[in-house]
Amino acid sequence: MENSTQDSHLRSETLVTYDSPHTLYAMSISSSPHNRIALGSFLEEFTNRVDVVSFDEQTLTLKRNPNLSFDHPYPPTKLMFHPNPLGSGKSNDILASSGDYLRLWEVKENCVEPISLLNNSKSSEFCAPLTSFDWNEVEPRRIGTSSVDTTCTIWDVERGVVETQLIAHDKEVHDIAWGEAGVFASVSADGSVRIFDLRDKEHSTIIYESPHPDTPLLRLAWNKQDLRYMATILMDSNKVVILDIRSPTMPVAELERHRGSVNAIGWAPLSCRHICSGGDDGQALIWELPTVAGPSGIDPMSMFTASSEINQLQWSAAKPDWIAIAFANKMQLLKV
Amino acid sequence: MHPKASKTGNSLKLRRGAWGSDEDALLRKCIEKYGEGKWHLVPHRAGLNRCRKSCRLRWLNYLRPTIKRGEFGEDEVDLMMRLHKLLGNRWSLIAGRLPGRTANDVKNYWNTNVQKKLTTISYHGQKEVVQGEELNNRKQASSCATTHVVVKPLPRTLSKGTSVPCYFNPNSHMHSPSPQEIIYNKIVKNDNNNNSYNMTINKTPSAATPLPDQDGIDWWKNLFEEFGIHGQEEGSLEGVLTASSSGLENLGAQRGLMTDESSAPATEAADLIEEGGQSCWSDIWDLLNSDYN
Numbered sequence: 001m002e003n004s005t006q007d008s009h010l011r012s013e014t015l016v017t018y019d020s021p022h023t024l025y026a027m028s029i030s031s032s033p034h035n036r037i038a039l040g041s042f043l044e045e046f047t048n049r050v051d052v053v054s055f056d057e058q059t060l061t062l063k064r065n066p067n068l069s070f071d072h073p074y075p076p077t078k079l080m081f082h083p084n085p086l087g088s089g090k091s092n093d094i095l096a097s098s099g100d101y102l103r104l105w106e107v108k109e110n111c112v113e114p115i116s117l118l119n120n121s122k123s124s125e126f127c128a129p130l131t132s133f134d135w136n137e138v139e140p141r142r143i144g145t146s147s148v149d150t151t152c153t154i155w156d157v158e159r160g161v162v163e164t165q166l167i168a169h170d171k172e173v174h175d176i177a178w179g180e181a182g183v184f185a186s187v188s189a190d191g192s193v194r195i196f197d198l199r200d201k202e203h204s205t206i207i208y209e210s211p212h213p214d215t216p217l218l219r220l221a222w223n224k225q226d227l228r229y230m231a232t233i234l235m236d237s238n239k240v241v242i243l244d245i246r247s248p249t250m251p252v253a254e255l256e257r258h259r260g261s262v263n264a265i266g267w268a269p270l271s272c273r274h275i276c277s278g279g280d281d282g283q284a285l286i287w288e289l290p291t292v293a294g295p296s297g298i299d300p301m302s303m304f305t306a307s308s309e310i311n312q313l314q315w316s317a318a319k320p321d322w323i324a325i326a327f328a329n330k331m332q333l334l335k336v
Numbered sequence: 337m338h339p340k341a342s343k344t345g346n347s348l349k350l351r352r353g354a355w356g357s358d359e360d361a362l363l364r365k366c367i368e369k370y371g372e373g374k375w376h377l378v379p380h381r382a383g384l385n386r387c388r389k390s391c392r393l394r395w396l397n398y399l400r401p402t403i404k405r406g407e408f409g410e411d412e413v414d415l416m417m418r419l420h421k422l423l424g425n426r427w428s429l430i431a432g433r434l435p436g437r438t439a440n441d442v443k444n445y446w447n448t449n450v451q452k453k454l455t456t457i458s459y460h461g462q463k464e465v466v467q468g469e470e471l472n473n474r475k476q477a478s479s480c481a482t483t484h485v486v487v488k489p490l491p492r493t494l495s496k497g498t499s500v501p502c503y504f505n506p507n508s509h510m511h512s513p514s515p516q517e518i519i520y521n522k523i524v525k526n527d528n529n530n531n532s533y534n535m536t537i538n539k540t541p542s543a544a545t546p547l548p549d550q551d552g553i554d555w556w557k558n559l560f561e562e563f564g565i566h567g568q569e570e571g572s573l574e575g576v577l578t579a580s581s582s583g584l585e586n587l588g589a590q591r592g593l594m595t596d597e598s599s600a601p602a603t604e605a606a607d608l609i610e611e612g613g614q615s616c617w618s619d620i621w622d623l624l625n626s627d628y629n
Contacts, residue, residue, distance in 0.1 A: 120484070121422075128422055149422040150429065151486065167488040171429075194491055204489040249493075 014335035018053055018062040024326040025311055026050075026076040030093050031318040032085035036107065037062070038095055039331055040076035042311075048072045050079065050097065052107060055333065057319065062333070067110045074099040077130060083137040083317075096157075098130040102145050104157060118143075120153045120162050132175045137224070139181040146173035152186055154198065166201065168194060171214075177222040177230070187217035187232050193243065207248040208241070210234055221265045226272035229289075233262045233277075240265055240277045242289065255287050257300055264313035269320045276323055278310030284325050286336060304334055351385045355394055359384055363391055364399055397440045404436025408445055416442060417450065 018039075026040030034054060041049040052068035055061075082094040093107040094115070104115040121128075128149035136142035141158040152173055154163040169188035176186045182198040191210035210217055216235040223229040229252075230243050240255040240262055260280030268274035278284045285300035304325075312326035323334045366382035372395070375388040384391060397403075408416070412434055419430045427439035427446075434442065 149419075150426075151422075162484045165484060165486045167486060192491070196489060201487045201489050204491045206491050206493045209493075 013060070016055070016060050016062055016333040018064075018331040020051065020329045020331065022049060023329050024331055026079040026097070027312045027314050027324060027326050027331065028079040028081050028095070029314050029316045029318065029322075029324060030081040030085065030095075031083065032081070032093050034093055034107075035318070036068075036081070036093055037324060037331070038079045038081065038107075039326070040072065040079050040097070042075045046073060048075045050076060050095075050105075050112075052112070053331075055322075062331075065110075068107060068112050070105070070112045072097060072099065074129075078132045080133070080135050082140060083135050084140050088140060096133065096135060096143060098133045098145060100129060102130060102133060102143065102155065116157070116160055118155050118157065118160060120155075120165060131173060132219075134177050134184070136178045136181060136184075138178075142178075142181075144176045144178060144184050146176040146186055148172040150188070152176055152184070152196070154184075164198065164201065166196060166204075168196065168204065171216075174216060174218050175220045177220045179222050179227050185220060185222060185230060187220040189214070189216035191215050191217060193217060193220065193230070193232055195245065205248070207245050208232065208243050208251065209249065219263075219265055221267050221275070223267045223272055223275075225267070225270065229267075229272070231265050231267065231275055233265055236261050238262060238279065238281075240275070240287070242275075253289060253298060255285075255298055255300070257285060257297075258283060260309070263309070263311050264325075266313050266315040266323070269315055269317040276313055276315055278306075278313040278325055278327075280309040282306045282308055282310060282327065284310055284313060284323065284334065286323075302336070306330075306332065350387050350390075352390075355386075355398075359386070360394070360399060363395060367395060367399075397438050400438075402436055403438060403441075408437075408449075412437070413445075413450070416446065420446065420450075 018037075020039060020041070022041035022043060024039050025042035026038075028038045030036040030038070035057070037053050037055060039051045039053065041051075043049075048071070050070055050072050051064055053062045053064045056063070076097040076099050078098045080096050082088045082096075085093060088094055090106070092109075095105045095107055095112075097103050097105065102118040104118070106113050106115050128147045128151075130145045130147050133143055133145040136144070141156050142163065143155045143157050145153045145155065146168075147153070150167055150169050150171060150173060151165050152168040153165045155161070156163045168186050169190045169192065171189035173186050173188045176184055178184045179195070183195065184198075185193060185195045185207075187193050191212075191214050192206050193208040194204040194206050196204045208217075215237070217232050218235055219233050221231045223231070228244050228246055230245070232241050232243065233239070234241070238256055238258040238261060240258075241251045242253040242255065244252040255275075255277065258277065258279040258281050260282075262277050262279040264278045266276050268276070273289045274286060275289070276284060276286050282305050284304040284306065286302045287298060288301045290298060306325060306327045307330075308328045310325050310327045312324075314324045316322045316324065321336050323336055325332050325334065362382045362384055363378070366378055366384075370377075370381060375392045378384070378388055378391045379386055382391070386394075415434060416430060419433055423429050425443075427443040431437050431439040431442045
């Protein structure tokens with residue numbers, strides 16, 4: 001830890017800020033005792049960076065370990081730590097990243113080493129960019145990736161082989177989320193949310209389609225506490241659409257209090273009724289879903305305003321009273 | 337329809353075959369004036385003795401001013417081949433990535449120029465898949481290059497405005513229908529009077545698309561077992577850890593938020609709204625705001 005640098009400022013009981021040298025986009029919080037946060041740069045060039053900072057909840061500080069920073073080809077479209085680090089059989093954090101390929105990294109005490117590069121392209125030099133991925137919590141050997149080539153690929157990351165690749169949509173797939181061991185859902189530029197069951201690959205089930213045909217859906221968050229619910233966001237829309245898979249095609253709620261496009265959503269890790277959203281209006285809003293929506297819509301229960309557009313948001317599973325947001329070159333941890 | 341059309345007289349007989357330059361001009365003029373779309377009106381508006389489909393295709397594939405003409409460039413062919421490897425014969429998707437090229441042109445080019453080559457020359461040989469200069473461990477990487485079958489599941493859509501019907505299974509204490517009932521009732525367009533979903537499935541063995549076996553639908557059940565659709569697990573969700581400080585007490589919410597009024601009992605609705613929670617969260621967040629400012 002001697003080469004750690006003290007990077008945080010603006011400390012208070014409820015807010016910790018980290019200043020990065022780069023614009024930030026991808027972000028993940030580890031569930032391991034290391035309390036690490038991985039941050040991916042968003043630079044419009046080939047070489048990008050991933051930094052790993054550790055969060056000390058006692059002193060409310062964020063420290064970057066320069067030994068744990070590494071180059072990443074293209075900006076990572078998503079970063080995610082192993083969802084079940086205790087069950088991973090490794091003492092070190094495992095980090096996955098998507099971009100040109102899916103990659104796994106082992107975050108050791110003083111260095112990061114690549115474990116594998118997963119490329120599903122049969123032919124040599126071409127691989128359609130990956131837009132996102134999700135690591136299956138129940139079955140951690142499974143990672144599902146989504147791609148602009150309209151497919152989703154399910155990897156067995158332990159064996160390093162493709163379990164299956166599905167043409168999931170008619171247009172680019174923007175995001176993917178696991179529901180349970182063999183069930184995932186994806187959203188696409190074709191405007192649909194589709195559920196897939198790996199035990200029945202004959203069919204997918206469309207459970208939502210954006211109201212204006214072909215309005216792309218960008219992100220999907222499946223409520224891990226109550227799998228009936230998922231949330232999605234539309235391109236250039238201030239709405240968070242809440243879906244109940246029991247009443248397909250009709251959203252159960254639309255949260256419309258952002259004053260700009262919504263960019264990121266995250267369900268509370270321990271509550272089935274709370275969701276946080278962040279958007280171009282610089283606001284992070286926490287919503288409590290009521291049982292019945294009033295005529296005037298649903299208001300957020302709390303609000304935080306950042307100094308610029310919020311691009312990313314992660315609700316810490318290990319420390320559920322902290323939410324991390326990323327805007328411009330800052331990452332902030334907010335205590336809820 | 338054609339036999340009828342030809343019977344009623346020559347004037348109604350639509351012209352077929354190659355388009356003349358005069359016809360092209362008429363179609364162009366029409367679309368300049370009215371814009372693209374509403375193809376059923378186009379033959380009349382343009383004064384063309386052609387069917388609407390013919391007009392549409394003529395416009396989209398030949399007359400549209402954005403269409404790029406001429407030989408395919410090296411880069412275009414390269415991209416076409418890469419995309420074809422990924423997407424197969426999905427010409428409109430491929431054309432969507434080649435600015436100005438139509439699906440039709442791409443398909444024609446492929447069939448006349450590329451396909452032949454591919455059958456004679458093994459395409460690109462087998463190059464090393466991963467350059468991987470950043471990788472120490474290459475055995476994992478190379479194992480990924482093995483071929484696999486790409487599956488295309490058929491999407492099925494459930495009818496719009498589906499409200500969840502309330503089926504009761506006499507053998508259980510379910511209050512609300514399990515999702516597989518809903519889905520299967522919708523999919524097989526089953527008579528609403530049929531209350532047993534088991535019967536529903538058994539009755540339709542010859543549906544056009546094969547119904548998944550029992551395995552295939554299990555996940556819906558699995559999904560729902562956890563949160564006590566049978567009413568056993570109320571309030572037993574784990575992880576109420578932060579509840580005391582943050583108003584999350586109401587996790588027990590068994591039938592949950594936003595239940596569709598028409599379909600599910602809203603009896604517990606009022607209980608679920610937590611009074612204290614909101615102010616607590618807001619206070620904390622107000623604090624945050626002042627801290628930040």
